[in-house]
């Protein structure tokens with residue numbers, strides 16, 4: 001047994017202040033990762049600071065060409081948001097594929113990207129859409145946020161408050177789900193920004209976590225069609241290999257998922 005003190009914060013400032021007063025605190029959002037980790041004794045925080053009821057951290061907003069998802073918004077709310085579905089259908093679709101209904105009701109975008117699981121869905125959308133992560137201290141471009149397996153640019157005690165996504169000209173997502181965990185065996189998000197930039201991100205594939213796929217971006221820049229990806233070669237080196245799939249299998253999945261994502265994007 002170990003002792004931990006639970007706090008329900010009512011504002012971001014209160015959460016930050018509680019963190020500052022604790023010896024080894026952890027923020028809690030949906031609890032879908034933190035609680036199992038605590039049960040397994042892989043983390044034993046002195047204090048757990050719950051962000052899930054902070055009103056300023058919940059909601060999906062569309063303003064002009066930007067979709068903003070507040071950090072404690074559950075995946076279910078994004079998947080079913082009419083505004084998100086209209087502005088960036090691929091993003092709402094991605095949220096609808098996360099886990100199972102229980103995970104989607106509790107899990108949140110802030111918790112997902114803070115955790116940065118190498119097979120999580122949202123990191124692919126953030127990278128491909130060129131999103132910005134807002135925290136209580138600063139704004140961080142998605143390109144600078146994900147730093148490798150379970151590692152991000154967040155500093156100790158920094159709270160993600162929202163993620164803003166520029167509305168793209170086109171975007172699509174395709175995922176090969178692990179049938180038991182529902183995490184991505186490999187999934188790819190493709191986007192064409194309104195300024196014409198092509199951005200492609202794969203999750204579940206690399207040993208370093210979510211990654212841009214430059215070779216596919218170049219092929220799609222020359223010709224935005226699934227067939228443009230036929231001749232692309234994805235090296236297996238540096239890709240994940242486990243009982244679920246070899247690195248070569250995942251290299252092939254990167255291509256196949258990218259082709260399906262382009263088809264979905266239209």
Ligand SMILES: Cc1cc2nc3c(=O)[nH]c(=O)nc-3n(C[C@H](O)[C@H](O)[C@H](O)COP(=O)(O)OP(=O)(O)OC[C@H]3O[C@@H](n4cnc5c(N)ncnc54)[C@H](O)[C@@H]3O)c2cc1C
Pocket residue numbers: 026027028029030031032033034035051071072097098099100103106107108109110111112114115119120121122154158159160161181182183184
């Ligand atoms: C059975 C199962 C299946 C799943 N399947 C998928 C899947 O298919 N795809 C997928 O992408 N994910 C999947 N997940 C993960 C899930 O979607 C959650 O997003 C993820 O577990 C973390 O989000 P959370 O809100 O539960 O965060 P928590 O578990 O509450 O927190 C996770 C970490 O993030 C930190 N944190 C939380 N919020 C903030 C914040 N605002 N600022 C700073 N740090 C913060 C916490 O301190 C903690 O370290 C699955 C989880 C389970 C249990």
